[in-house]
Amino acid sequence: MGKKKAALMALPAGSRLVLPVMAATGGSGRSTVADLLAGAMTAAGTRTVVLDTAPRLSSPWPSWTTGQETGGLAALPPDRPLTRSQVQNAAAWRQAGRDAGWQVLTDGRDWHSPPLALPPDPAAWLQLAALGGWQTVIADTTHPVAHDILDARCAGRIGQTRAWCELPYAVPVLCAAATASGVQALQQAVMALDANGMPLQRTVAVFVAQTDGRLPAIVRAGATMLTSRAAAVVHLPHDPHIRTHGLRIATRLRSRTQQAARSLAQAVLAAAGFTWGMPLPDAPRPAPLAVVSPTSR
Template sequence: MGKKGHQAIPGFGAASRLAVPVMAAAGGSGRSTVAHLLAEELAAAADTVVADLAPRLTSPWPAWTGAAQAAGLAALSYDVPLSRSRIRAAAAVRRAPQGEWAVLTDGREWNAAPLRLPAQAAAWYQLAAAGGWQVLVADTAHPVAHDLLAARCSGAPSLTRAWCELPFTVPVLCARAGADGVQALQQAVMVLHAEGLPLQRTVVVLVAGSDGRLPAVARAAATMLSGRAAAVVHLPHDADIRAHGLQAQPARVRSRTRQAARELATAVLCAAGHAFGDPLPDAPQPSPFPALAAPAVAVPAFVAPAVVVPVV
């Protein structure tokens, strides 16, 4: 398992951007852990931010980041001008040997009214671009296969498709390395293929639930996917992460976990270079929306009158 081929890791120009939506077909797939480890490694390549798309009371990010010390997403209301400094002040900062990286999450107390966060992938892409970050790692919360099938049956837009079609995107698809997780993964891959979504630049992560070799069903899935996905990466079980989450001290994370995270980041960057070129081209400039009426309740500014991101 690992990256396909031996492409050089692409460089980042001043106007380059990369979107990395971390997705899964089912809950319990290790999606947030993968997003954290990936962002930590990508921080060595470019200015990186994680967007936490889960509802606050289901998300681990506020606890992992101590986000209450930052302004958080609640500070990005529609009636306040959003300068770059204001957006960056809303982000919690994580420090790692690879460099600092940011997290946009909601760190308020549990009993605060839920924010009406945008579902549109383009809104988060815009927010990261306005904040000056070059790499956006999106910890998504929707089930991939269900989202695509529901969109097909209803004619409504699909979140998965919207994320995959952002400029310069490398999707990451997570699954537990067991029978149930692999079954959900295989169903998701079939739906992605049927919908014509870019499996060839998608990186698959098989997240182990215990020590030892991958189960036979996961090894078979990895073999099957190696010719269709950009790479298949095995994230080994880490007892410290399982016990303490990613509040754990970096020194306590196992070396083989770090190695797998580096392999994952390399696979993502190589997939980007293979698909889009090395160095990555300049990102397209967003186009403005017509002005819209302000909503009656305070919501993040990037929900309403922002931009349309041209898809290339």
């Protein structure tokens, strides 16, 4: 208490850190973690974007960025070259208006608009973020991690989880509800990650509290188990404002919520520094992806 908070390390201008936020089940607080992490990373002085990979009607991001005159993902044609200004102008802003804060690439159209065919390949999302010039790329993913790993292994292909984890300078963030069922789902995901050679040593685990008070014993035991296997374990406390109002307006967050977001950002930067060194090396420029014409149905 009373000590000055250590400043978060800003990323070098030419670097790019990729943070896929994943979970084994729904209800794990994945989007909340992605948003809080984006705010904390922006406070460190990095240009940050959240990539909303969910279909529009199952995503909270359109409502969290409503009322902005941006084209969103629908304004970015998949079969034509894009410019940086096109990508930047398609992104909505969070919290601090047009001149500060962080950006979100989501589909903000009306609910009755035809669904978008979002790219399944994480490399396509990275290419979009690289074109936009962002340094911190946070992907709010939708696939269930453990199922995806098992399904990919049985089918003999690269799954979404591995593809996200193998992107250059990727630090996975694995979320779980701080409940008995959340711990069980997380433990299964960790076993699947470990058995398939996924990078647990640079994965940050986040337990998202569902209520106030002391964490259940099973959650504390699960966190202890993960401490020696993951890069870090962070606890996100319960915040009544988020539970009641969501994150469309995030000005009444508890100070301990903001501190937990800061601790998560510190853990991510520490994992990146331990793996690749700091300052982070310059990011590679993704090669152009082949344009695939949509199949007529």
